[in-house]
Amino acid sequence: MKRIPVISAVYRDRNAIYEIARKDVKTQYRGSVLGFLWTILHPLLNMLVLWIIFRNLFGKSDPYYVLYLLCGNILFAAFRASTDQSLRSIVGNRGLLLRTKISPYIFPAAKTVTGMINFAYSLLALLPFMIYLSVTQGVNLFSYQLAFVLLVLPAFWLFELGMGLFLSALYVFFRDLRHIYAVILTLWMYLTPIFYKVENLNLDDFGRTVINCNPMYHFVTYFRECVYMGATAKNAEGLLAPTLPSWTTLGICYLCGVGGLILGIAFFMALKRKIIIRI
Amino acid sequence: MDENAKKVNPIVVDVSHVSMYFDVPQYRYDTLKERVVNFLKGKRNRTRRIQVLEDVSFQINRGESLGVIGHNGAGKSTLLKIVSGIYAPKAGTVKTRGKVVLLNLGAGFDMEADAVENIYLNGAILGFSRAQMKKRFDSIVEFAEIEDFLKLPLKNYSSGMISRLGFAIAMDIHPDVLLVDEVLSVGDANFQKKCLERIRQMQDEGTSLLFVSHSIPQVRSFCKNTIWIENSKVMAYGDTETVCNQYLEYCESIAGKKKK
Numbered sequence: 224m225k226r227i228p229v230i231s232a233v234y235r236d237r238n239a240i241y242e243i244a245r246k247d248v249k250t251q252y253r254g255s256v257l258g259f260l261w262t263i264l265h266p267l268l269n270m271l272v273l274w275i276i277f278r279n280l281f282g283k284s285d286p287y288y289v290l291y292l293l294c295g296n297i298l299f300a301a302f303r304a305s306t307d308q309s310l311r312s313i314v315g316n317r318g319l320l321l322r323t324k325i326s327p328y329i330f331p332a333a334k335t336v337t338g339m340i341n342f343a344y345s346l347l348a349l350l351p352f353m354i355y356l357s358v359t360q361g362v363n364l365f366s367y368q369l370a371f372v373l374l375v376l377p378a379f380w381l382f383e384l385g386m387g388l389f390l391s392a393l394y395v396f397f398r399d400l401r402h403i404y405a406v407i408l409t410l411w412m413y414l415t416p417i418f419y420k421v422e423n424l425n426l427d428d429f430g431r432t433v434i435n436c437n438p439m440y441h442f443v444t445y446f447r448e449c450v451y452m453g454a455t456a457k458n459a460e461g462l463l464a465p466t467l468p469s470w471t472t473l474g475i476c477y478l479c480g481v482g483g484l485i486l487g488i489a490f491f492m493a494l495k496r497k498i499i500i501r502i
Numbered sequence: 503m504d505e506n507a508k509k510v511n512p513i514v515v516d517v518s519h520v521s522m523y524f525d526v527p528q529y530r531y532d533t534l535k536e537r538v539v540n541f542l543k544g545k546r547n548r549t550r551r552i553q554v555l556e557d558v559s560f561q562i563n564r565g566e567s568l569g570v571i572g573h574n575g576a577g578k579s580t581l582l583k584i585v586s587g588i589y590a591p592k593a594g595t596v597k598t599r600g601k602v603v604l605l606n607l608g609a610g611f612d613m614e615a616d617a618v619e620n621i622y623l624n625g626a627i628l629g630f631s632r633a634q635m636k637k638r639f640d641s642i643v644e645f646a647e648i649e650d651f652l653k654l655p656l657k658n659y660s661s662g663m664i665s666r667l668g669f670a671i672a673m674d675i676h677p678d679v680l681l682v683d684e685v686l687s688v689g690d691a692n693f694q695k696k697c698l699e700r701i702r703q704m705q706d707e708g709t710s711l712l713f714v715s716h717s718i719p720q721v722r723s724f725c726k727n728t729i730w731i732e733n734s735k736v737m738a739y740g741d742t743e744t745v746c747n748q749y750l751e752y753c754e755s756i757a758g759k760k761k762k
Contacts, residue, residue, distance in 0.1 A: 246619055320588075321583075323588070397532070
């Protein structure tokens with residue numbers, strides 16, 4: 224394994240990636256009174272706002288709609304934060320890159336690791352909503368399906384890393400990419416079924432293709448199959464019957480993750496030498 | 503392999519016919535918008551080639567030191583960056599053996615983080631794990647004399663303190679090749695003395711040194727050989743005494759011309 228160039232590089236740089244990610248997590252909320260608690264509070268408050276707003280807009284008929292909404296939102300928020308921070312990471316560490324021999328890919332890699340840690344904390348913020356629903360609806364939402372979320376996390380991370388490598392390298396050459404990407408993210412978010420359900424849309428073939436080509440759609444779908452469907456799927460008699468998430472969706476997620484990473488690495492390698500000169 | 507290989511082939515740095523240039527565009531376009539606008543306007547962006555180093559060759563044996571002298575902008579720092587691997591040369595080859603550490607001002611530090619975090623960060627960049635750095639931590643802090651400021655972000659440090667910390671970490675890691683870029687000049691007299699003693703001790707232990715300095719006495723006291731670079735070209739390379747004398751004569755002749 225260590226003979227493959229990419230893997231041997233990651234193995235060599237493992238300490239640097241770890242230290243930079245660790246430093247990021249620590250400095251994230253430095254100077255705020257509540258400190259580290261913000262890592263959990265931030266997604267929690269965010270979700271509370273969404274819940275209050277959307278409960279009254281769409282959620283009247285489905286009591287579990289809040290769970291549907293939060294699953295999509297939590298995942299897309301993690302993707303947004305991770306890639307947006309990766310984008311700036313190489314330019315932001317200009318000083319370090321020009322004074323030490325350190326491979327530039329380490330910075331987006333560390334940012335996505337930090338992003339995954341933050342994502343794990345934001346999952347904790349789902350807990351109060353699940354407890355609330357369990358109590359008010361009189362069902363146990365904590366089924367074993369939840370554990371299947373873990374299976375998709377590596378694929379999600381690989382996809383973020385691929386995007387992070389691509390964006391951070393491109394940002395060195397186009398400093399307005401930040402603003403462009405912010406617009407793209409907004410568009411991307413609305414193309415991903417977060418607030419709405421695909422089955423409620425009257426999509427033609429083209430619309431269906433667009434939705435299917437969106438990797439985030441598959442990640443969100445799998446994530447929901449674990450958390451939301453696991454709790455709310457009903458059998459023929461109309462009773463709650465937890466179902467397993469689909470293996471096909473998981474397979475597509477891994478295809479997106481590995482594919483995205485390969486494209487990201489290829490793009491990064493092509494620009495690698497120019498980055499240090501241009502930065 | 504180690505001991506025997508080193509005896510057979512004691513060359514630890516082999517720089518051969520290295521050239522470096524930067525292609526600097528006439529207008530620097532940093533955004534996609536500028537690119538598109540200028541493309542539509544049909545503006546052509548010519549690049550100007552800035553030669554930084556031209557056909558530089560030298561070798562350093564194990565435990566030996568090479569001084570690098572020359573005026574500002576001669577290409578000395580770029581040379582060190584090439585030897586350390588930050589830049590890839592446009593022509594020629596650089597071969598190094600063992601652990602190479604580049605010591606320049608603020609190298610490998612995050613100014614927002616405090617000294618503790620920076621020691622681990624710097625160590626990690628050099629390939630050391632947290633556990634390995636923990637063992638070295640106390641001696642680094644002691645040598646840098648920063649016990650009272652460990653929790654202070656580095657941006658609040660003086661440049662002398664930052665250089666002390668960088669030096670202390672580099673010393674503790676026992677590099678095979680130490681590239682020193684003008685860091686000693688910012689420390690106070692006591693610390694300079696301490697560093698110079700330490701460098702000498704490391705030389706005895708087999709560390710090779712590539713020493714960029716504007717202090718001719720320091721170069722004379724450390725380096726057996728010296729290379730003098732001026733306007734990207736090698737003016738002289740050889741015995742320190744001879745090269746330094748040539749350099750000082752050249753400096754005087756320039757000063758003389760300016761007076762006239």
